[in-house]
Amino acid sequence: MSSVLTGRSRWVALVVLCTGMLMIVLDVTVVNVALPAIQHDLGFTPSSLAWVVNAYLIAFGGLLLLAGRLGDLVSRRGVFLAGLAVFVAASLACGLAGSQEALIAARFVQGVGGAMTSAVILGMIVTMFPEPREQARAIGVFSFVASAGGSIGLLAGGMLTQGLNWHWIFFINVPIGLVTAVAAIRLLPRDRGLGFGDGADATGAVLITAALMLCVYTIVKPAAELGWGAPQTLGLGGATIVLLVAFVIREAKARNPLVPLRIFRSADVSGANAIQALTVAGMFGMFFLGVLYLQQVLGYDSLTTGLAFLPTTVVMGTLSLRYAERLVHRFGARRVLLVGLALIAGGLALFARVPVDGGYVLDVLPATLLLGIGVGGSMPALAVLAMSGATEQDAGLASGLFNTTAQVGAALGLAVLATLSASRSEDLAGQGAGAAAALTGGYRLALLVGAALVAVAFVVALAVIRRSAERPSVEPAEPALVLTGER
Known part of the structure:
Protein backbone atom coordinates (compact mmCIF):
# COMPACT_ATOMS: atom_id res chain seq x y z
CA MET A 1 0.00 0.00 0.00
CA SER A 2 1.51 3.30 -1.11
CA SER A 3 1.28 6.46 0.89
CA VAL A 4 2.73 9.80 -0.03
CA LEU A 5 2.53 12.74 2.34
CA THR A 6 0.58 15.58 0.76
CA GLY A 7 -0.90 18.89 1.80
CA ARG A 8 -1.10 19.73 5.48
CA SER A 9 0.22 16.33 6.62
CA ARG A 10 3.67 17.16 5.20
CA TRP A 11 3.89 20.33 7.26
CA VAL A 12 2.81 18.51 10.40
CA ALA A 13 5.49 15.90 9.69
CA LEU A 14 8.00 18.75 9.22
CA VAL A 15 7.16 20.04 12.71
CA VAL A 16 7.88 16.57 14.11
CA LEU A 17 11.24 16.35 12.32
CA CYS A 18 12.25 19.87 13.38
CA THR A 19 11.27 19.17 16.99
CA GLY A 20 13.71 16.27 16.95
CA MET A 21 16.38 18.53 15.44
CA LEU A 22 15.72 21.29 17.97
CA MET A 23 16.17 18.87 20.85
CA ILE A 24 19.57 17.84 19.45
CA VAL A 25 20.75 21.42 18.79
CA LEU A 26 19.53 22.72 22.14
CA ASP A 27 21.46 20.06 23.98
CA VAL A 28 24.84 21.46 22.92
CA THR A 29 24.44 25.01 24.24
CA VAL A 30 22.25 24.01 27.19
CA VAL A 31 25.14 21.90 28.45
CA ASN A 32 27.64 24.74 27.92
CA VAL A 33 25.66 27.04 30.21
CA ALA A 34 25.45 24.34 32.92
CA LEU A 35 29.14 23.37 32.89
CA PRO A 36 30.11 25.37 36.02
CA ALA A 37 27.33 23.69 38.03
CA ILE A 38 28.31 20.25 36.70
CA GLN A 39 31.95 20.91 37.59
CA HIS A 40 31.01 21.90 41.15
CA ASP A 41 28.73 18.91 41.79
CA LEU A 42 30.83 16.13 40.26
CA GLY A 43 34.29 17.51 41.03
CA PHE A 44 35.57 17.89 37.49
CA THR A 45 38.92 19.59 36.94
CA PRO A 46 38.96 22.28 34.24
CA SER A 47 40.67 19.93 31.77
CA SER A 48 38.42 16.93 32.49
CA LEU A 49 35.29 19.10 32.30
CA ALA A 50 35.91 19.58 28.57
CA TRP A 51 35.09 15.90 28.07
CA VAL A 52 31.46 16.53 28.96
CA VAL A 53 31.35 18.38 25.61
CA ASN A 54 34.05 16.47 23.74
CA ALA A 55 32.57 13.00 24.33
CA TYR A 56 29.36 14.14 22.66
CA LEU A 57 31.11 15.92 19.79
CA ILE A 58 33.34 12.97 18.91
CA ALA A 59 30.43 10.52 18.64
CA PHE A 60 28.14 13.04 16.96
CA GLY A 61 30.59 14.33 14.37
CA GLY A 62 32.05 10.89 13.70
CA LEU A 63 28.76 9.14 12.97
CA LEU A 64 26.74 11.72 11.01
CA LEU A 65 27.91 10.62 7.57
CA LEU A 66 27.44 6.93 8.33
CA ALA A 67 23.99 7.51 9.84
CA GLY A 68 22.87 9.53 6.83
CA ARG A 69 23.92 6.81 4.41
CA LEU A 70 22.31 4.07 6.53
CA GLY A 71 19.07 6.03 6.22
CA ASP A 72 19.36 5.79 2.42
CA LEU A 73 20.11 2.07 2.52
CA VAL A 74 17.76 0.89 5.28
CA SER A 75 15.10 3.48 6.18
CA ARG A 76 15.36 7.16 7.04
CA ARG A 77 12.29 6.90 9.26
CA GLY A 78 13.78 3.87 10.99
CA VAL A 79 17.14 5.57 11.62
CA PHE A 80 15.35 8.70 12.91
CA LEU A 81 13.24 6.69 15.37
CA ALA A 82 16.18 4.56 16.52
CA GLY A 83 18.21 7.72 17.08
CA LEU A 84 15.44 9.24 19.18
CA ALA A 85 15.31 6.11 21.34
CA VAL A 86 19.06 6.15 21.94
CA PHE A 87 19.12 9.91 22.61
CA VAL A 88 16.25 9.78 25.11
CA ALA A 89 17.73 6.81 26.99
CA ALA A 90 21.16 8.47 27.11
CA SER A 91 19.62 11.77 28.27
CA LEU A 92 18.00 9.96 31.19
CA ALA A 93 21.36 8.36 32.02
CA CYS A 94 23.05 11.79 31.87
CA GLY A 95 20.52 13.26 34.29
CA LEU A 96 20.96 10.37 36.71
CA ALA A 97 24.78 10.36 36.47
CA GLY A 98 26.44 10.60 39.86
CA SER A 99 30.06 10.40 38.74
CA GLN A 100 32.32 11.90 36.11
CA GLU A 101 32.76 8.59 34.30
CA ALA A 102 29.02 7.89 34.14
CA LEU A 103 28.25 11.33 32.72
CA ILE A 104 30.99 11.21 30.07
CA ALA A 105 29.96 7.70 28.95
CA ALA A 106 26.31 8.73 28.74
CA ARG A 107 27.26 11.84 26.77
CA PHE A 108 29.08 9.67 24.21
CA VAL A 109 25.98 7.50 23.75
CA GLN A 110 23.89 10.66 23.55
CA GLY A 111 26.11 11.79 20.67
CA VAL A 112 25.42 8.50 18.87
CA GLY A 113 21.66 9.07 19.19
CA GLY A 114 21.99 12.70 18.15
CA ALA A 115 23.87 11.74 14.99
CA MET A 116 21.30 9.12 14.01
CA THR A 117 18.39 11.49 14.62
CA SER A 118 19.72 14.58 12.87
CA ALA A 119 21.61 13.02 9.95
CA VAL A 120 18.50 11.97 8.01
CA ILE A 121 16.21 14.94 8.69
CA LEU A 122 17.24 17.17 5.78
CA GLY A 123 17.10 14.19 3.41
CA MET A 124 13.55 13.44 4.52
CA ILE A 125 12.55 17.07 4.07
CA VAL A 126 13.74 17.37 0.46
CA THR A 127 11.94 14.16 -0.50
CA MET A 128 8.71 15.23 1.22
CA PHE A 129 8.76 18.62 -0.53
CA PRO A 130 9.76 18.11 -4.19
CA GLU A 131 8.18 21.39 -5.38
CA PRO A 132 10.94 24.07 -5.30
CA ARG A 133 9.09 26.87 -3.49
CA GLU A 134 7.66 24.57 -0.82
CA GLN A 135 11.06 22.89 -0.45
CA ALA A 136 12.76 26.25 0.08
CA ARG A 137 10.15 27.17 2.69
CA ALA A 138 10.57 23.85 4.49
CA ILE A 139 14.36 24.15 4.42
CA GLY A 140 13.96 27.66 5.86
CA VAL A 141 12.14 26.18 8.86
CA PHE A 142 14.85 23.53 9.27
CA SER A 143 17.62 26.12 8.96
CA PHE A 144 16.05 28.31 11.64
CA VAL A 145 15.93 25.37 14.03
CA ALA A 146 19.51 24.36 13.24
CA SER A 147 20.90 27.92 13.42
CA ALA A 148 18.86 29.63 16.13
CA GLY A 149 18.51 26.59 18.35
CA GLY A 150 21.91 27.32 19.85
CA SER A 151 20.92 30.74 21.12
CA ILE A 152 17.58 29.39 22.38
CA GLY A 153 19.63 26.81 24.28
CA LEU A 154 21.51 29.57 26.11
CA LEU A 155 18.23 30.90 27.48
CA ALA A 156 16.79 27.46 28.26
CA GLY A 157 20.01 26.37 29.95
CA GLY A 158 20.11 29.44 32.14
CA MET A 159 16.48 29.02 33.20
CA LEU A 160 16.77 25.29 33.97
CA THR A 161 20.14 25.54 35.73
CA GLN A 162 19.20 28.53 37.88
CA GLY A 163 15.56 27.59 38.45
CA LEU A 164 16.09 23.87 39.14
CA ASN A 165 19.51 22.22 38.72
CA TRP A 166 21.79 20.95 35.97
CA HIS A 167 20.21 17.47 35.97
CA TRP A 168 17.09 18.95 34.36
CA ILE A 169 18.90 20.05 31.21
CA PHE A 170 19.01 16.32 30.44
CA PHE A 171 15.73 15.21 32.02
CA ILE A 172 13.78 17.70 29.87
CA ASN A 173 14.78 15.70 26.78
CA VAL A 174 12.89 12.62 27.99
CA PRO A 175 9.27 13.87 27.68
CA ILE A 176 10.08 15.90 24.56
CA GLY A 177 11.77 12.92 22.92
CA LEU A 178 8.96 10.51 23.82
CA VAL A 179 6.27 12.83 22.44
CA THR A 180 8.33 13.35 19.27
CA ALA A 181 8.78 9.60 18.83
CA VAL A 182 5.05 8.89 19.23
CA ALA A 183 4.20 11.66 16.75
CA ALA A 184 6.83 10.38 14.30
CA ILE A 185 5.44 6.83 14.44
CA ARG A 186 1.95 8.15 13.70
CA LEU A 187 2.78 10.83 11.13
CA LEU A 188 5.86 9.71 9.21
CA PRO A 189 5.03 7.04 6.62
CA ARG A 190 7.28 4.02 6.34
CA ASP A 191 9.98 4.26 3.70
CA ARG A 192 11.97 1.50 2.11
CA GLY A 193 15.70 2.03 1.63
CA LEU A 194 17.77 1.00 -1.35
CA GLY A 195 19.10 -2.09 0.41
CA PHE A 196 22.70 -3.24 0.55
CA GLY A 197 22.72 -4.75 -2.93
CA ASP A 198 26.05 -6.50 -3.29
CA GLY A 199 26.57 -6.30 0.45
CA ALA A 200 27.30 -3.72 3.10
CA ASN A 256 28.32 -0.97 -3.36
CA PRO A 257 30.12 2.01 -1.76
CA LEU A 258 28.94 3.49 1.50
CA VAL A 259 29.48 6.99 0.07
CA PRO A 260 29.22 7.13 -3.74
CA LEU A 261 31.83 9.68 -4.82
CA ARG A 262 29.48 11.00 -7.51
CA ILE A 263 27.89 13.25 -4.89
CA PHE A 264 31.03 15.44 -4.94
CA ARG A 265 30.85 16.04 -8.69
CA SER A 266 28.37 18.86 -8.19
CA ALA A 267 30.21 22.15 -7.69
CA ASP A 268 27.24 23.54 -5.80
CA VAL A 269 27.14 20.61 -3.37
CA SER A 270 30.91 20.52 -2.76
CA GLY A 271 31.10 24.31 -2.54
CA ALA A 272 28.14 24.54 -0.16
CA ASN A 273 29.73 22.08 2.24
CA ALA A 274 33.07 23.94 2.18
CA ILE A 275 31.23 27.21 2.80
CA GLN A 276 29.29 25.58 5.63
CA ALA A 277 32.47 24.48 7.43
CA LEU A 278 34.12 27.90 7.09
CA THR A 279 31.03 29.86 8.09
CA VAL A 280 30.21 27.75 11.14
CA ALA A 281 33.85 27.93 12.25
CA GLY A 282 33.72 31.72 12.02
CA MET A 283 30.31 32.06 13.66
CA PHE A 284 31.54 30.26 16.73
CA GLY A 285 33.26 33.56 17.49
CA MET A 286 29.88 35.10 18.23
CA PHE A 287 28.18 32.28 20.07
CA PHE A 288 31.18 31.07 22.08
CA LEU A 289 33.38 34.11 22.60
CA GLY A 290 30.39 36.46 22.74
CA VAL A 291 29.00 34.51 25.68
CA LEU A 292 32.36 34.63 27.45
CA TYR A 293 32.61 38.40 26.88
CA LEU A 294 29.17 38.99 28.36
CA GLN A 295 29.84 36.81 31.40
CA GLN A 296 33.52 37.35 32.17
CA VAL A 297 33.90 41.01 31.16
CA LEU A 298 30.43 42.56 31.52
CA GLY A 299 29.41 40.33 34.44
CA TYR A 300 26.18 38.84 33.02
CA ASP A 301 24.76 35.68 34.61
CA SER A 302 23.65 32.69 32.51
CA LEU A 303 19.99 33.74 32.28
CA THR A 304 20.80 37.34 31.31
CA THR A 305 23.26 36.03 28.71
CA GLY A 306 20.50 33.93 27.15
CA LEU A 307 18.17 36.93 27.08
CA ALA A 308 20.90 39.02 25.43
CA PHE A 309 20.88 36.69 22.42
CA LEU A 310 17.08 36.53 22.20
CA PRO A 311 16.80 39.40 19.63
CA THR A 312 19.22 37.51 17.40
CA THR A 313 17.01 34.43 17.61
CA VAL A 314 13.90 36.46 16.77
CA VAL A 315 15.55 37.97 13.70
CA MET A 316 16.81 34.57 12.52
CA GLY A 317 13.38 33.07 12.98
CA THR A 318 11.56 35.86 11.16
CA LEU A 319 13.85 35.63 8.14
CA SER A 320 14.12 31.85 8.03
CA LEU A 321 10.42 31.14 8.55
CA ARG A 322 8.76 33.99 6.66
CA TYR A 323 11.13 35.44 4.08
CA ALA A 324 13.93 33.00 3.19
CA GLU A 325 11.81 31.01 0.73
CA ARG A 326 10.61 34.20 -1.00
CA LEU A 327 14.13 35.60 -1.24
CA VAL A 328 15.59 32.37 -2.63
CA HIS A 329 12.77 32.06 -5.16
CA ARG A 330 13.03 35.68 -6.30
CA PHE A 331 16.78 36.25 -6.29
CA GLY A 332 18.25 32.75 -6.35
CA ALA A 333 20.18 30.87 -3.68
CA ARG A 334 23.60 32.21 -4.73
CA ARG A 335 22.74 35.89 -4.37
CA VAL A 336 20.95 35.39 -1.06
CA LEU A 337 23.92 33.38 0.22
CA LEU A 338 26.46 36.04 -0.79
CA VAL A 339 24.54 38.85 0.91
CA GLY A 340 24.08 36.75 4.04
CA LEU A 341 27.77 35.87 4.27
CA ALA A 342 28.72 39.54 3.88
CA LEU A 343 26.39 40.46 6.77
CA ILE A 344 27.78 37.67 9.00
CA ALA A 345 31.36 38.79 8.34
CA GLY A 346 30.34 42.39 9.01
CA GLY A 347 28.63 41.45 12.28
CA LEU A 348 31.71 39.59 13.51
CA ALA A 349 33.99 42.46 12.53
CA LEU A 350 31.70 44.93 14.33
CA PHE A 351 31.66 42.75 17.44
CA ALA A 352 35.48 42.69 17.34
CA ARG A 353 35.42 46.39 18.32
CA VAL A 354 33.86 45.78 21.78
CA PRO A 355 35.52 47.77 24.58
CA VAL A 356 36.23 46.64 28.13
CA ASP A 357 33.46 48.86 29.50
CA GLY A 358 31.04 48.05 26.70
CA GLY A 359 27.29 48.44 26.85
CA TYR A 360 24.76 45.99 25.45
CA VAL A 361 22.68 48.37 23.32
CA LEU A 362 25.60 50.17 21.66
CA ASP A 363 28.34 47.55 21.53
CA VAL A 364 26.65 44.12 21.45
CA LEU A 365 23.13 44.35 20.02
CA PRO A 366 23.98 45.87 16.59
CA ALA A 367 26.56 43.15 15.86
CA THR A 368 24.28 40.32 16.96
CA LEU A 369 21.42 41.69 14.86
CA LEU A 370 23.65 41.82 11.78
CA LEU A 371 24.66 38.23 12.43
CA GLY A 372 21.03 37.22 12.90
CA ILE A 373 20.03 38.76 9.58
CA GLY A 374 22.96 37.13 7.81
CA VAL A 375 22.34 33.68 9.26
CA GLY A 376 18.58 33.88 8.74
CA GLY A 377 19.07 34.55 5.05
CA SER A 378 22.18 32.58 4.16
CA MET A 379 21.68 29.28 5.97
CA PRO A 380 18.44 28.30 4.17
CA ALA A 381 20.05 29.24 0.84
CA LEU A 382 23.14 27.20 1.74
CA ALA A 383 21.00 24.17 2.62
CA VAL A 384 19.17 24.45 -0.71
CA LEU A 385 22.52 24.43 -2.54
CA ALA A 386 23.90 21.55 -0.47
CA MET A 387 20.89 19.38 -1.35
CA SER A 388 20.59 20.58 -4.97
CA GLY A 389 22.60 17.72 -6.43
CA ALA A 390 21.07 15.00 -4.26
CA THR A 391 19.10 12.30 -6.07
CA GLU A 392 16.46 10.19 -4.37
CA GLN A 393 19.16 7.59 -3.67
CA ASP A 394 21.58 10.06 -2.06
CA ALA A 395 19.34 12.43 -0.07
CA GLY A 396 20.26 10.91 3.30
CA LEU A 397 23.95 10.96 2.42
CA ALA A 398 23.78 14.60 1.33
CA SER A 399 21.96 15.48 4.54
CA GLY A 400 24.52 13.66 6.68
CA LEU A 401 27.39 15.28 4.77
CA PHE A 402 25.93 18.76 5.31
CA ASN A 403 25.55 18.15 9.03
CA THR A 404 29.04 16.62 9.22
CA THR A 405 30.73 19.67 7.73
CA ALA A 406 28.85 21.83 10.23
CA GLN A 407 30.10 19.77 13.17
CA VAL A 408 33.69 19.60 11.94
CA GLY A 409 33.56 23.35 11.27
CA ALA A 410 32.23 23.97 14.79
CA ALA A 411 34.93 21.84 16.40
CA LEU A 412 37.64 23.44 14.27
CA GLY A 413 36.35 26.94 14.98
CA LEU A 414 36.16 26.27 18.70
CA ALA A 415 39.73 24.95 18.83
CA VAL A 416 41.28 27.67 16.66
CA LEU A 417 39.42 30.68 18.05
CA ALA A 418 39.65 29.60 21.69
CA THR A 419 43.38 28.94 21.34
CA LEU A 420 44.01 32.30 19.65
CA SER A 421 41.93 34.12 22.24
CA ALA A 422 43.69 32.50 25.21
CA SER A 423 47.15 33.09 23.73
CA ARG A 424 46.44 36.76 23.04
CA SER A 425 44.99 37.26 26.53
CA GLU A 426 48.09 35.71 28.11
CA ASP A 427 50.36 37.99 26.06
CA LEU A 428 48.41 41.09 27.09
CA ALA A 429 48.38 40.05 30.74
CA GLY A 430 52.15 39.54 30.55
CA GLN A 431 52.47 43.10 29.24
CA GLY A 432 50.66 44.44 32.31
CA ALA A 433 47.06 44.66 31.06
CA GLY A 434 44.28 44.14 33.58
CA ALA A 435 42.25 40.93 33.62
CA ALA A 436 39.23 42.41 31.83
CA ALA A 437 41.39 44.20 29.25
CA ALA A 438 43.42 41.06 28.57
CA LEU A 439 40.30 38.94 28.11
CA THR A 440 38.70 41.52 25.84
CA GLY A 441 41.84 41.76 23.71
CA GLY A 442 41.82 38.01 23.23
CA TYR A 443 38.15 37.95 22.26
CA ARG A 444 38.63 40.78 19.78
CA LEU A 445 41.46 39.00 17.97
CA ALA A 446 39.49 35.75 17.74
CA LEU A 447 36.40 37.57 16.49
CA LEU A 448 38.45 39.20 13.73
CA VAL A 449 39.77 35.78 12.70
CA GLY A 450 36.18 34.51 12.69
CA ALA A 451 35.21 37.37 10.38
CA ALA A 452 38.14 36.46 8.11
CA LEU A 453 36.96 32.82 7.91
CA VAL A 454 33.51 33.95 6.81
CA ALA A 455 35.13 36.30 4.29
CA VAL A 456 36.96 33.28 2.83
CA ALA A 457 33.60 31.50 2.64
CA PHE A 458 32.27 34.49 0.69
CA VAL A 459 35.15 34.18 -1.81
CA VAL A 460 34.50 30.44 -2.18
CA ALA A 461 30.82 31.12 -2.83
CA LEU A 462 31.69 33.76 -5.41
CA ALA A 463 34.13 31.46 -7.21
CA VAL A 464 32.56 28.02 -6.93
CA ILE A 465 28.77 28.31 -6.74
CA ARG A 466 27.38 28.35 -10.26
CA ARG A 467 25.68 31.48 -11.51
CA SER A 468 22.72 29.32 -12.51
CA ALA A 469 21.98 29.20 -8.78
CA GLU A 470 21.18 32.91 -8.98
CA ARG A 471 18.05 32.15 -10.92
CA PRO A 472 14.85 31.14 -9.17
CA SER A 473 14.57 27.44 -8.49
CA VAL A 474 13.26 25.12 -11.18
CA GLU A 475 11.79 21.67 -10.91
CA PRO A 476 14.36 19.09 -9.83
CA ALA A 477 15.67 16.75 -12.46
CA GLU A 478 15.36 13.71 -10.22
CA PRO A 479 11.98 12.41 -9.01
CA ALA A 480 11.15 12.62 -5.34
CA LEU A 481 11.45 9.52 -3.24
CA VAL A 482 8.15 7.66 -2.94
CA LEU A 483 7.47 6.62 0.61
CA THR A 484 5.83 3.25 0.72
CA GLY A 485 4.16 1.12 3.32
CA GLU A 486 1.46 1.57 5.92
CA ARG A 487 1.49 3.93 8.83
Missing part, protein backbone atom coordinates in the same frame (compact mmCIF):
# COMPACT_ATOMS: atom_id res chain seq x y z
CA ASP A 201 30.48 -1.68 2.71
CA ALA A 202 31.67 -2.49 6.23
CA THR A 203 35.25 -1.50 5.44
CA GLY A 204 34.17 1.91 4.21
CA ALA A 205 31.97 2.40 7.28
CA VAL A 206 34.85 1.63 9.64
CA LEU A 207 37.29 3.89 7.75
CA ILE A 208 35.06 6.98 7.55
CA THR A 209 33.78 6.66 11.13
CA ALA A 210 37.31 6.23 12.47
CA ALA A 211 38.58 9.14 10.35
CA LEU A 212 35.86 11.55 11.46
CA MET A 213 36.06 10.58 15.13
CA LEU A 214 39.86 10.92 15.09
CA CYS A 215 39.57 14.26 13.29
CA VAL A 216 37.16 15.69 15.89
CA TYR A 217 39.26 14.27 18.75
CA THR A 218 42.43 15.83 17.31
CA ILE A 219 40.74 19.21 17.05
CA VAL A 220 39.11 19.30 20.49
CA LYS A 221 41.93 17.68 22.49
CA PRO A 222 45.62 17.94 21.42
CA ALA A 223 45.14 20.86 19.00
CA ALA A 224 43.20 22.92 21.55
CA GLU A 225 45.38 22.02 24.54
CA LEU A 226 48.88 21.48 23.12
CA GLY A 227 48.80 23.59 19.95
CA TRP A 228 48.59 22.84 16.24
CA GLY A 229 52.32 22.24 15.91
CA ALA A 230 52.58 19.76 18.79
CA PRO A 231 53.90 16.29 17.82
CA GLN A 232 50.72 14.59 19.09
CA THR A 233 48.52 16.93 17.05
CA LEU A 234 50.59 16.40 13.89
CA GLY A 235 50.70 12.64 14.39
CA LEU A 236 46.96 12.27 14.88
CA GLY A 237 46.28 14.71 12.06
CA GLY A 238 48.45 12.63 9.77
CA ALA A 239 46.63 9.46 10.81
CA THR A 240 43.31 11.16 10.02
CA ILE A 241 44.52 12.02 6.52
CA VAL A 242 45.70 8.44 5.95
CA LEU A 243 42.28 7.10 6.98
CA LEU A 244 40.49 9.57 4.71
CA VAL A 245 42.69 8.66 1.73
CA ALA A 246 42.11 4.96 2.40
CA PHE A 247 38.38 5.63 2.54
CA VAL A 248 38.36 7.46 -0.80
CA ILE A 249 40.33 4.62 -2.43
CA ARG A 250 37.91 2.09 -0.95
CA GLU A 251 34.83 3.97 -2.18
CA ALA A 252 36.27 4.32 -5.68
CA LYS A 253 36.67 0.53 -5.93
CA ALA A 254 33.74 -0.80 -3.88
CA ARG A 255 30.84 -2.41 -5.80
